Amino acid sequence: MIIVVGVSHKTAPIDLREQLALSVEVAAELCQRLTQNVEVAEAFVVSTCNRVEIVAVPSEVTEPLACARVCTRLLCERHAQLEQYTYVQVGEDGMRHLVRVAASLDSLVVGEPQILGQLKAGFELARSQGTVGAILHRAFSLAVRGAKRVRRETSIGTGQVSVPSIAVQLAGQIFGDLRGHRVALLGSGDMGRAVANLFAEQGAKLTVLGRSLERVAAVTAELGGEAAMMDQLPRVLSEVDVVVSSTSSPAHVIALKELKRSLKARRGRNLFLIDLAVPRDIEPGIGQLDGVFLYNIDDLSQVATESAQARRREADRATALVEEVVLRWERAWQAELATPVIKALRSRMRHAFHVEMDKSLRGRLKGLDEEQRAALQKMIDAGVNRLLHAPTTQIREEAARGGGEAVDEVLAMLTDLFALGDLVSLDETDSLLPGEAPSGGESLTSAPEHAAPQETAGPRAVVKTPAPAQMGIDDEPNADEKASDSSPVACARARFSGA
C-alpha cells in the first residue's frame, strides 16, 4: 500500500509553502526519522517549490492511518498551521496521486517537465539513506514509466506556457539551434532580463544596450555578455539575430526608417524582435518588413494561453493513461496475494515427496549412488512443479484479473485442505510483480538496498481495510480496521492490499 501525505500549491498558499521547502539535508533527515517509527516501513520525500510530500509504505503491523498520522506529524512538525492544508491519499488513491504527480498532471503548470527529475532526486536521496524498500521501488518505477508514457503518447508537454520560454521557442523556430546566435537586450526590465537569461542558457551571445553605463554594467554582471550604449543601436541591429526590448521609454526605441537602413547591411538574414514594453518600444509597422518577425507582449501572452488550453485538453487523455497504470498496479498486488499460499503448497508437496523418498532411499533404493539420488530428487521437484504449474498459473491470472473473493476462497480452501497455515510467511518479499522487471534504461536504481519490513513478533494484523479513499488526517481507526484474523490470506491481504 502507498500512502501520500503532503502540501501543494492546490491546498496551501505560497507563503506557507515557502517555509516548508526542504533542503537536501533536511529531507534526508526526515526520511530517516520517518522510518525510525514502527508505523513506517519505507518512505521518501518530494520537495519542490510547489509541493512537499511524503510517500510512504506502512509497516505490516500497523494500520495505514497510523502511518499517515506519523507522516503528517513529522511533515508539520516545524509549522503547526500547515496541518489544515495537508492532504492524505491512501492505497489506490495514493498510487494514483504518485503517478499523476510524476506525469505533471498535478503541477502548477500542467505538462512541465521538471517534476519527474525532482521526484527522482527525492527517491534517490531516500535510497541513499536506506529508507526505500521493494514496494516503494516497484511503485516508483511504475509511476515513472507511466509518466513517460503520458509524455510520449499525449501532447501534454508540447508548447510553452511562459513568456520567456515562448520567446526562445519562437527564436528556435526561426533560427534553429541558438548556439552562437546573437541577442541584443535593450533596457533592464525584469521580463526582458528573464528572456535574455533564457537565451544565454541556450548558448546565445548577449549584448546589453542602455542609456546608463551603470545599469548596463549591472545587467551584464548578472547575465554576462557585452555592454554597449544605445547610440550603437543601428550597428547592433545589423549584426544581431534577436532583439529583446524592455525599456521604459515613452517613445519608440526602434523606428521603421532606422531599421530599414540596418536591414540593408543584414543581407537578408532573418531578424526576430521581441517587444516586451508597454508602451511599445518597437514601431508596429516593422513587423511587415520582409525577413523581420515582431512579437509584442500581447502576442506572447496569447501563445501562452493557447498552449495552456491545449495542455489542459491533453490532460484528459493523460488521466486515462494514469488510470491504466493504477489498475495495473492494483492487479499486480492482487496477484501477489496468492504467492505465500502457492509457495506453501509447493513446499508441502515437496516435503511429502521427500519424506517418502528418504524412506525408500533407506530401504529398497539404498543401493543408489549419489548421482542417482540427486537425479531422483530432481525428478520429484520437477514433478511437483509440473503438477502445480497449471493450477497456480490460473490462480495468479485470476487474481491479476481482479478475481478478489473467488481467489480468496480458493486460497482458503487450499490452505485448509493441505494444512498450510503454519507454512505461510509474511516475509514473501523475494517475488516480483508479474511483468514488473524494470526495463533497460529506465531502471532508477539497482536492487533496493533496504530490505522489506521486518516481521515482528505479535499477532498478525488486519483482516479488512475499507476501499481506498481520501481520508482526513483526524480519522480514528475504526473497529473494523483492528485485526484479529490470522489466516494466511488475510495476512497476505493485510500485507499488500489497498483495495
Add this chain to the structure above:
Amino acid sequence: MQTLATVSFSLGTIAYSIASTLFFLGLTRRSVTGPPGRAAQVLAVGACLHALHLITAALVSKVCPVESIHFALSFTALVTVVVFLLVRRTRAMDPLGVVVSPVALTFLVAAQFVGPTSAPPELSRALLSLHITASMLGFGVVLLAGAASGFYLFVERRLKSKRLAQVGRLPSLDSLDLVGHRLLLLGFPLLTFAVVTGGIFFAQLPDAGGASFARAMLGYATWTLVAGVLLLRALLGWRGRRSAYGTLAGVACLAVILMVYVLRPLLGGVA
C-alpha cells in the same frame, strides 16, 4: 526477372504509400507513428525496392534507364528520395517527407503509363544518356529544393501571422533556407550540363517541332531562374522568401518540361 520487377514495383508502391501516411501522421499527430524516424525507414525500404524495380524492369525490357522517359521519370523520383534521405541525416528535415513520399509514389506509378519511346537516330546515344541522367538528377535535387522552399514559405507565413499551430513540428526557417540553397548549388551544375546538351540536341534536329522548342525554352528558363536565385543571393543577399519564390518558379518550369515529355507520345512528338 519479370516477376521480380512486378513484385518490387508493387512492394515499392506499398512502401511509399505507408511512408507518405506516416510522414503525414507524424506532422499532424505526435503519438501515432511510433519511434522517430520510422517513416524515413519505410521510405528507405521503398527506395530500395524502387531501385530494384528500375534495374529489373530495364533488364527485362532491354532498355537503358537513362535512354527512356519511361525510366527517367521513375529515376527522378528515386533521386529525390535518396537525396532527401541523405539530407535528413544532418538536418531535421523529416516534414519534407510529406512532399517527397507522395511525389515518389506518383512518379513511380505514373511512369508505368508512359510508353517507351525511341530516340531519333541523329542524336548520339551516349550523349543522350548523359543528358537524361543529368536532367533527372538535377530535376530530383531541384524538386527537393522546391519542397524546402514551399515549407519555408508556409512556416514564414505562419510566424508572420502569429498562427503557430503545427509550426513547432516543422524545421526552422534558417534550416529550410540553407537546405534549399545547398540543394540548388548541387543541382545547378547538373542542370547546366542538361541545358547545354539539350541545346546541342535541339540544334541537331533538323525538323524539331513546337514541343521540342517549348522544352528547350523552358529548360533555359529554369536554368536562368536557378542561376538568378543563386546569383542574387550571393550578390545582394536575396535569401529567405525571395529565394523560395525563385526556386518554386524553377520547379514549376521543370514540372512543365516533364509534362511535355510525358505527354509527347500522345501529341505525336519527337525527341
